[in-house]
Amino acid sequence: MAEKRLAKQPGGRKHELKVRLTDEQRAKVSRRADASGVSISRLLVEAALAGSARTATERRAIVIELLGTRRLVAAMGNNLNQLARIAHATGEVPDQLPATLEAVERVLDRLERAASELAPS
Structure with missing residues (x-):
């Protein structure tokens, strides 16, 4: 038609x-x-x-942001694992833990913002 x-x-x-x-x-x-x-x-x-459609360039930018954030999450997971090993071995919470947890929150917020870009309008 x-x-x-x-x-x-x-x-x-x-x-x-x-x-x-x-x-x-x-x-x-x-x-x-x-x-x-x-x-x-x-x-x-x-x-x-x-209004809701994204160009290939816009989609690529979102994917790049998500992949970058994924690398940060993997690095922080490794860092948290090391801090957990120290805590298990010594029985004390490492001094770096609060700063690491704040970094985790910032990266998770960044990941949430990037993921929200994928949601339909």
Whole structure:
């Protein structure tokens, strides 16, 4: 079923953009537009204006943040394990424990913020 054309906008659509694509990109965009029953222009505008959709660049940034946070969590787990061994061996809580626990809270907050970026709007 073909999509209905957009109604005329008061004052018209005055702005035109030029987009450069590789042959492969053009083919993919064209197939997606055909499958949706819209023009390439309409597909690109709707994709750009979709409030909840994230671009590949935005998704990559979230993944990079999550992977960085994952490394921090692994390092802190190792640190906490060492502090637990000291506590077991000596029977006393190491002096570094409060600062380490504060760092754990900061990193977990960072992880929660990054994960919330993945939640649908």
